[in-house]
Structures are given as C-alpha cells and as structure tokens.
Amino acid sequence: MIEIKNLTFSYLNPDGTQKSEVPQLSRVNLEIYPGEFVLVCGPTGSGKSTFLKALNGLAPSFTGGVISGQLLINGIDYLGHEPHSFANLIGYVNQQPEGAFVADTVLDEIVYSAEQLAMPEEQIAIRVNWLSNLLNLEHLLDKSLVNLSGGQQQRVAIAAALISGAKILLLDEPTSALDLDGATEVLAILKKLANEESVTILLAEHRISRVLGSVDSVLVVHGDGSVTKGKPEDQFNDARFAPPIIELGQRLGWKPLAISNAEANKRWIEAPANFEKLGVNQPHDLVLKAEDLVVSFGTVQALKSCSFELFGNQITALMGDNGSGKSSLCWALQGSGTRTSGVVSVLGQDPKELSPQARLSLLAMVPQRAADLLFLQSLADELHESDEYAEVPPGTTASNFQKLAGRIDTSMHPRDLSAGQQLALVLSLQLVKDAPVLILDEPTRGLDYAAKRALAKQLKNLRTTNRSILLATHDIEFVAMVADRVLSLVDGNLVSDESPIDALGAGSSRASQIAEITATPGLITIEQVKQ
C-alpha cells in the first residue's frame, strides 16, 4: 500500500530558486493498493519519470530539487530517505537496461541487490529459482548480458528488481528501446506478475494501446503539477497522449469508452462508422536507386543484397525488428557508413564519393539520437553555423526551422527544446541545401502521440515532387499516419514492398490498432474515420 500525501517536488536552479513557477509535482494526494497495476501516462516532458523517481527516493537524491509531503509505504513515511534504505520494498527498472547493469552475467546481475541487502544465501537460492521460473530465465543464467536481446535484458532487469523481496515495481518506459516482439514479451511478463504474484506495478509507457486492456487504473501526470488517478476510460480527456483506441471511442461518442481491443471490436461491429479511403500519393521521378547493397561487419552480414528504388513525392517506411539491418541500410545509403558491395545512386551520383559538404545537397539524414548533431550554446548559433557551413544566404535555415516548428525564441539553449522541437531543428539543419533524399532513423522514440502527429505533418510538408523520404522505424501507428509505401526488412533481406493498407491492415502481423479493432479492409488510421 502506497499513500502519497501533499507530495510537492520542484527542480532548482543553481542559485537555489525554483526552476519553473509551477512545481513539477504539486500537492499530489493519492493511494495505490497492493497488487494494483497502474499505467502512468502524460504528455512528453510532463514529469512521469520524476513522479516514479519520487516514489523510490531517486528524486531528489539523484535528480536534485526539493521535495515535501508524505510518502507512506505500508504506513511508514520514507520521504527524504535515500533509495538504498528502502530498496527491499521497491524495485526500479528504467528505459535502457544496458546502461543500468552492474554485473556482466545474468546470475550476477540478478543477485546483486540481494547481496547488497545481506540476504542469507539459502534465501537467495530460493528466490533466484522462483524468479528464473517465473520470467523464463533458467537457460540464460550463465549467459553474458551483452549477448541478450533487448526483451531478455529487460526481463533480467525485472528479476533483479524483484530479488530482494520488493512487492512494488516501478518501470520507466521499459519498452521504449524494444521492438514489437521485445515489447510484447516484457508486457506479458508484467501482466503475469500483476495477476499471479500480486506485485504492485507502476508502469510509465508510451505504447499505451498495448497495455490499456490489462491495467487496473491509469495515473496521469498532467505537466502542470497535478497528478490524477482513475479508471482507464475516464483519464484520457487530454488528446496529447490518447492512444488510437480512445480517440476512436471519442470520435464515435462511445460511452463509456472501450479500453480493450475486444470490447472496441464489439462496439464497432454493432455500429460501424463510415471512413474515407486512404489517399494514394502518385510517385514522381526516380530519385535514388540501390542495387545489390551488401553490408557486412567482420563475419556478420547485416544486409544481404538489397535492391530498391525511391521516388519523389513519396514517404517510404522501412520496417523491421531491432537488428534486422535498418540502421545499416540507412548509413550505407547516406555514404558515410560501411558498404561492402553494391551500387547507390542519387540522381546519378554516388554519395560515398562525395565530401560531407557536397553530400548535404544530395542526401540529408537524421540519426537515431537527433540531439547528437547539436553542440552550440544557443539556437541562433546553430542556425547561423548551418548557413555558414552550407554557404547559403543568412537566414535560410532559420526560415526552414520556422516553417516546421513555428516561432521559437532563438536565444534558447538547444538542449532545452522539447524532443519534437529538437527533431524539427535537426531536420531544418540537414535540409538546408534542399536535398532530394531525406532519411530518418527511428525518429519517433520518446515522442507522445501529439508530437508524432506534428512530425507526421512536417514530413508531409517536406514531401515534394522532387524529394523522397525514407523512414526507418518499428512504430506501426506512426507509419500508418504518414507512409505511402512500406518496405520490410527481415534479417538483412528485403522481404516485401507493399502499400500501407496491405502492410498494416487487418490480419497482418503488423496491423495498426485501428485495423485490429475494426477488422475492416482499407482502414488503418483514426484520421480516416468520419465522425
């Protein structure tokens, strides 16, 4: 049982004043019952992580800031205690398991917490046995952590968080770095822990649609300091983070809203709505041609002989699981990555043979971590540097940026921009020379639905008759929103080249949530559904 009373938390400036006028968390009062499965949501940057960290003492211990109020766990107030002093009550799992691993083999990692807390050896043995059964880790115990898949790594992290006897588990976006299979694997484990072992779970998650059907309640961190908790169907008035299933219900006026796919499917069959056919975007001239592209690193073949063409006025999604070769393909096309053999030609030129500067007028690329490209102290400096480097008239980059992101104070530090704004900035820096090919590698990581919609709109604006956009991602809902064509990559082989309707439609292994609910051919996004 967790009781939170009058919890207030603010970040501080270096001079000791509050960072913003409104505290990150302001007078929060709520209770979480033993065995409750709580989904924590809210718009990007609203403070979901801070809220979870406040519950186990990581905030303010590791984040800085001031906290007040009461945090009662089984009746004892732990507010202001160091995280290690109640590590036996609360387990914590974060986004990137590999960054939080302490040991190098699975067993060492799992028992770490029990060793720190001086649990007797016999008891550790019993709990290791129990957890490895529960999380299907028996055959992995002596494996090295770096050789595991993302889903397996997160399962190890969950076992490691529970070994010390904790009955409360905090998870901060545990699936954000995983592909579909990995995410499904982790979420299935969480359901099992909640149902069979009555572990209290607080899960912050972007892939809301995948878990909404199994949670007991939804807790929303609104971003204005308030936090509310209630039934899933009552918590999504804020469209910034509402998943497609909720949007569908809202659009069709369902009362109460359906929260599981099965329920929504029943409602749809009772009263199906009309929908628009997905507009077909006519492709223009050939822009990029890749023939027999092979990428190998040592003995590992990341990409096995791929051939395809990209056309103007077209957004092509490149889909595939983690490790299927998406990133290798992007970097090989761009020219600075490894290309073992094959031919790439952009309007008759091979990007590999050009200088980085000349490449910018042919190909623009946004890498997985867009912020890596930003290194100056202010937005104005970044925009100026870009004009100077590309030798274009001053103000070119700034006007591109304004078209994408609107008017933003240019004295801001680039790191203080939101994730969506940073992406827009990098897009405008990279497109300063109006390159005919734009490649984006996994652009939607960490973006909420509103930011994804904004990005989709930007990409549609950037899709011009002589520009082709290639989007490497495993974000199904985003592809449904934006793509004209879907390429699928499996183990380094291009296995299909389809329209989004075929790739993401009902019955496909990558069906979008709307397609799953409606099971209607030709319907894949909420935007198609008429009110």
Added chain:
Amino acid sequence: MQRTKRFHLLSAGRTHPGAWWIAGISLALSASLSSNIFVLLGISAVAMLTVKLCRDESPWARSIRFYLVLGLIVVALRVIFRIFFNLADAQSGILLNLPSVEIDLGFGNSLHLLGAVSTLSMNAALLDGLRLAAIILAIGMANSLANPRKLLRATPGALYEIAAAISIAINLAPQLITSLNRVRRSRGLRGSSKGVKAISGIVIPVLEDTIEQSMQLAASMSARGFGRRETHTKSVLITRITTFLALTFIVAGVAMLLISNSTQLVDLSVLIIGFVFAFISFKLSSGRVIRTQYIVLPWRSGDAVLLSLSAAVIMSAFGGLFSR
C-alpha cells in the same frame, strides 16, 4: 575464426583471476631479479605463449598486443638513449664509432653526446630494456587472462568501496567508446566544422552522455541497495586502518626488496608485517555481515597448477640470487 588447440585446464574462463595475477606477478618478480638476457627472453616468450593458448574471446584478451608494443618501445628507447647519452668507456670493445658532440652548458660544464659506443654499454642497455619489457609482458599476461569483473568479485570486503568504484569505471569505458563512435558518425552528417567547433561538437555530446550514463548506473545501484550504512562504524574504521597499514607495508616491503636487489632481514620483516596486517584486516572484514557473497569463485585444479608453477618460478628466481 579457427580455434586452435587450447589448454582446457588453464583456459581463461575456468581459472580464478587471482591465480593469473599471482602467476603474472611471480613472472614479473623473477624477471626483475634476473640479469640474463636469455632468461628474460624466455619469460617474455612464456607470457606471450600463455596468453595465446589460454585466452578467451573477451575484449581484454586482445590487450596483450598493446603490452607487446609497449615492451618493444621500452627496449628501443633504452638502447637509443644509451647511444645518445653515451658514457665514454673506451676500455672495452667498440661496437659503433659515432662522431661525438660536445654541448657547452656554461659554468665550465659540458654535455657529451654520441661518440664511441661500447659492446658492454649496449649489453647493459639491452638487458635493462628487456627486463622492463619482460615485467610489462608478465603483467600484461595477467591482465589479458583475468576477467577484471570476476577479480573484483573476489576482492575481500575491506576493499569493497574501491572495487565498486573500479567496476563502475570498467562498465563505463566501453560505453564511452560506443558513444564517441556514435557521435563522431552523427557529426559527420552535418559536415565537419573546423577548429574548436569540431572538437566541442564531439566532446560536448560525449561528455554529456558519459555523465548521464554514470548517473544512471549510480542511480540503479542505489535503487538496488548499494551504499547501505554499516552499523558498527568503529569496527569499520579499525578495518580500514589495518587495510591501509597492510597495503603500505606490503608496497614498501616489495619496493625495498626490489631496489636493494638483495635479501636483507629488514626488507623481509617489513613485508611480513604487511602480511600480518593484511591477515588481520581480512579477518575483521569477513566478520561483518553486511553483504552476502552469493557467487563465490571456486579455486579449481587448474588454479592449483598455476599457483605451484608460480611458486616454482619464484623459488628458482630467489635461488639464483642466493647462489650468486
């Protein structure tokens, strides 16, 4: 990769990392006591061959190449320095007759460079260089074969805090390289700027990454119970003091033993006092139950073989010293 015949008994994965360090140190010790070029060459060859036969696929197993290069540089530097700063000893056979250079340093002093190089001085330079190279290779062998994380697991409780700090550093080093590569590649997309901007463009994101990663790791350790306050603070203090004394005496003892190049009673007794302190501190620290050690590394038959070989190496080295 083709796997050649390996000594399974002594493969790196099955052997206690402590045993490899004892073997490495005993080789280094006998190298430091030896003044025979063939013995030194032999020790270097043994170290290299052991790594080649026993190593596994871990990243640090490849570090022996680095130690080999370092050893060769040391030998070359020794010889070159001896040729440059030549102490004229014309009594013995001249190996190389170079023109000599006199540099007047003022105050009536002058520096003598180059000149006739005798066989004797070359011999001494080569011996000095080889001795250092053999020590470097022996330590390199231990480092290439002993998994540092496993070694840290085996550290006694008294050194726990130090071991934890080192293990964080070990965890972060590969991450630092990964983020350096990632940022460099990403920066190439925007085109490379010149001068300070180019450096800050890489350093700023990498530093940010590293700090973020280390905070994340520290947070994860804390959330999992690391850093619990120990209750008997007085006994902790006593343990720390004895550990400190033990380390000081052992280091001083070894240094005296090596510098004086002979076995004197004082040096040995300093070393023995150090070992006594070490014993007391280990006893004290293992008495406190603050953490459990669930996975204890076993000492196997392979380790026994290594330890007895090490003992033989040390005994023969000292034996050679006494019989001289």
